[in-house]
Amino acid sequence: MCSRVKWTAEGQPVLVGRNMDWTARMGSKLYAMPKGVAREGLVDVNPLQWTSKYGSVVTIVWDCATSDGINEAGLCANLLYLAESNFGQRVTDLPGVSISLWVQYLLDTCATVAEAVAASQACQVQSFELVHQGTKVDAPLHLSLADASGDSAVVEILSGNMVVHHGPQYSVMTNSPIYDEQLVLLKQYEGLGGKKPIPGTMEAEDRFARGAFYLTKLPEDPGSYQAAVAGVLSVIRNMATPLGANDPERPNIAATIWRTFGDCTNKRYYFEFCDMPNVVWVDLDQLNLDADADTQLFDLAADLDAAGEVSAKFEPADPIVFQPAGTAVRCDGHGEVIGGESPLRGLSEATAR
Template sequence: MKINYIIRNSIITILVFSLFSSPIYACTGITLLSKDGGVVVARTVEWALNDAQHNQLLVVPRNKEFKAQTPEGTNGKSWKAKYGFVTLTAYGQPYGPDGLNEEGLYVGVYYLPGFAEYAVYDSNNASKSMSVGDLMQWMLSSFKTVDEVILHLKDVVVVSVENKDFGGAELPFHFKIVDPSGNSRIIEIVNKGEVKIYEPYLGVITNSPTYDWHIINQRNYLNLSTYPNQQKNFGNYELNPIGGGSGFIGLPGDFTPPSRFVRAAAFTASCRPLDTSLDAVFESFRILDNFNIPLGAQVPVEKLPTDIVSATQVTSSCDLKEKVYYYHTMWNREVRKIDLKLIDFSEIKEQIIDDDIKKENTIKDVTPQHSKRKKASKK
């Protein structure tokens, strides 16, 4: 697999935006740092066709034997897990939007439709071949740093494998990987197997087009600032800004990938100083609240699915320093966590964690009770 390291500007023809503004893959990712050395990687997960069961998390033990898929079956690359990990899933598959391993390596996948293009399968290379889902599991189970992943990418070939659980369509993903040192890369596979690697811009990622296009597009928003506009005089008129936030006038608010990229970069760049990684976790949830997509905002009323309540099905936040996976879902916005430090990955059995069985939001009643009501309640 040829790897082309791209840290440059290039011109890419802009395709029709309807190609990559579908509600199916409107995911947004950010990274925040804290003063105590914390690295927090967070993202939203949108899938507005139906309930993809992204709320179910898979725990994978150390020493698991893997066999990758190819178009011919499970005859691809074989490997044994050096590290255990936790991952969101999709449609009951053993991989999903993102995951965190016991060493603090984070791997997130994001749709890249119209641009991702995997290698043409060659049965002579079956022992090196794997599906895009296998690639995610391979990275999480085999490495503890970003540098290790990049070094060994040449050892595998990612090929298209049909998965009927996703409607039989190809799965055009690109990846964001981050380790506890803060080292991070974007990995894209294009042009029938060419691997391109980018250094993330402020830790932000969305969807199509390719990453270098988004960097070029940032030049259109150099005027954005947290400072308010100043008073200006025009003849006899003295004009002042109306309200706060005038520095961010022009910030795009729609749900297309380019607009979400610009918005996520602006909120990341203007993030307040954060003392601890836990502060960064909750700040990431606040920032990503700006990217929650109400179901009706992107799905025509006649095509609304009946088994989901939101296009944003999951929001996750991973504390790489403390090795804790936090998340909330469309069914329950209470933040939950999995502390990987407390898991013995050499002993634990592979299992699914589903904390959304009731599919009910938790509500705490804090209504004050006067004396008469208290007496009545006792009766």
């Protein structure tokens, strides 16, 4: 499931589009996260501890995990599915963080891709469990990063080891196989080093090839901001999976249910549900993200007429109770979200005012 592209052109901002593909609704909502919030990593031993330095706008799924977002420094982070992910045994010498908080930790504390890569390497990410189709599996995820300079990174955790591809050239990401293999497969296609025609299936390697190919077709000078945004949207939408096209045995082949779009330069965050025609966006400088501000919420699913810039629609909300590592969250119901029970739940946010 999921696709991501990054693109910029001379005189235009750094733009990041991503599709979220999943087999059921995720209860996804937009939250504004202020500075000055103390959090901990929600692992049993040696949890990572930090206080947010940057405010952010994020997409929260299942009411318990940050899956995507952008901060006021222009750092954009996206979690995508990778079946090969393996987080390994807990090494308690390193501070630990639940994967439900990985994106939030980086948006809270980092301004650049380089800082986010270093911060990830200095801790150990631990998974929670997803109950999907009645089966518990570790949340197998990998991470993409981009910043206002155009820098980019893809971060995988394989056999307990963090593997990082860091550089502006890493502009496309989907799912399996692992990234090294995706880069090899890419070279067989027309316009990318080989002679095969660009494929059109829902498989992750085919979506990867389509994204890489279509990025090469965007104009060097789009002419306007609107044209640049439309260009990247045209690519990420071409990487989408149609509604209803779910493989019950493979959650990495699932319909695209929502899409985000981060403008790292102008600190703007777009969001759309794929079963709704309206696109909303948030200019971070229109929100109160100061250290004395409330956590704020906007739920597009509860405001079906919303469109355009929606910062004025955010309302005060309770802080998120993030999912501790090693607990389970049900993620295959019809929008129903059942968080795991743990003595650690409720300890994820303590306001530092």
